[in-house]
Amino acid sequence: MAPDRPFKANLIRKPDPLGSQPKTSLGDCMIEVSQLSRVYGDYTAVEACSFAIQRGEVVGLLGHNGAGKTTIMKMLTGFLEPTSGTILIDGLALNREANTVQGRIGYLPENCPVWPEMTVMAYLEYHADLRGIADIDKPRAIARAIRRTALQEKALAPIATLSRGYRQRVGVAQAILHDPDIIILDEPTNGLDPTQIRQMRDLIRELAKEATVILSTHILQEVQAVCERVLILKQGKLVVDATLATLQSGGRLRLTTAKTAQATLASQLESAQIESLPSTDGLYHYALNVPAQQTPQIAQAVVEGGLGLHGLHFEKQNLESLFAQINQQPQTHGEVGHG
């Protein structure tokens, strides 16, 4: 079994602290993970996971406790060696170019250690040293991290006096000191109250404007609030890799009309595609099993038939029930649902 790497050793690196790498547009691959596995003793925590994340994406790693999220994040950040599989960051192999690659990643570990006796400023100065940020660049790097995490008022406060929400922000500030291209956040809202959660989500959205972001959570709403795409892990295996839009669509087309549309619909569709729903408001309601491309055709037929079009939309899938369903299903080896 490959050993965990020491925490500090992996933070010392990087000649170019203020990140001169240009942030480019969506569409090129930032992280490519292939057949990634990690075994602890005889327990397989992560098994043959493969996925690719594009530059600028905001991706949620979702799974119940123990699903393997932290293990994957530690491997992505180079803190833990995979048992097998490969990780490419912007085309560079993490195992061969660890220092270069780690210099482009910012990491908020779960329960980020923040030393209570230090002030926020002293803590960030310490991390700037660990990151190898040159003295001349340090004030600018620290000021920027403090500004981005809205910690200005607390910069000189001892960490011991901060709320959990502020401490998490200090953890994020240390993660972005070197202006990384990739920000990896392990359970960033864990233990925060609703206001603090809202503030952390706003902060993540801000960070996502300039970096590729991966966050882990066991709470579906977290993913819905900030992510475009979700990777769902179950017992160490990747069972879903899809955009939220794709997951939420896939419902039926709901049609509401003033007059009965039965005959018009029958002329366009098979009877098995049409379900007439009960009405409580004097209107006619239908659920149609049709692909999205057929929507204009249905709309046109209803309008031309003078049926009074009151509504036409796709039912949204309930992600909560989908997530619950995924976690109940017996697992099929190696199966990934793609969106």
Ligand SMILES: Nc1ncnc2c1ncn2[C@@H]1O[C@H](COP(=O)(O)OP(=O)(O)OP(=O)(O)O)[C@@H](O)[C@H]1O
């Ligand atoms: N160092 C370790 N030694 C042995 N087993 C471990 C170790 N680290 C994690 N595990 C086990 O591997 C599995 C995956 O753990 P991991 O922390 O990656 O899950 P997770 O999805 O992040 O869970 P949580 O949300 O609870 O943090 C768990 O069963 C955990 O007990």
